[in-house]
Amino acid sequence: MTVRFSEDVIPLSDLKTNPGRIVRHSAEAHRPVLLTSRGRGVAVLQSLSAFEQAAEEREFMRAVVAGLADLDDGREVSLADAKAELGVH
Numbered sequence: 001m002t003v004r005f006s007e008d009v010i011p012l013s014d015l016k017t018n019p020g021r022i023v024r025h026s027a028e029a030h031r032p033v034l035l036t037s038r039g040r041g042v043a044v045l046q047s048l049s050a051f052e053q054a055a056e057e058r059e060f061m062r063a064v065v066a067g068l069a070d071l072d073d074g075r076e077v078s079l080a081d082a083k084a085e086l087g088v089h
């Protein structure tokens with residue numbers, strides 16, 4: 001997901017004037033929009049679906065990192081023990 005500065009950097013005043021257009025642009029382009037005030041970035045706007053997807057990806061990556069840390073520290077269980085613990089046959 002690459003920001004296109006010619007399209008995706010929008011002054012905060014434009015958001016105040018026409019919020020629907022900015023939200024629609026972000027959703028249709030599948031890219032976040034950088035909102036600026038006086039030439040400086042102040043916020044990022046993205047579609048709800050993109051936000052949820054990013055949150056799920058971050059959570060998954062945290063779980064992977066935690067799992068790898070558990071393996072490094074010797075905290076592991078056999079597949080049979082895991083199935084028994086979860087009640088899976």
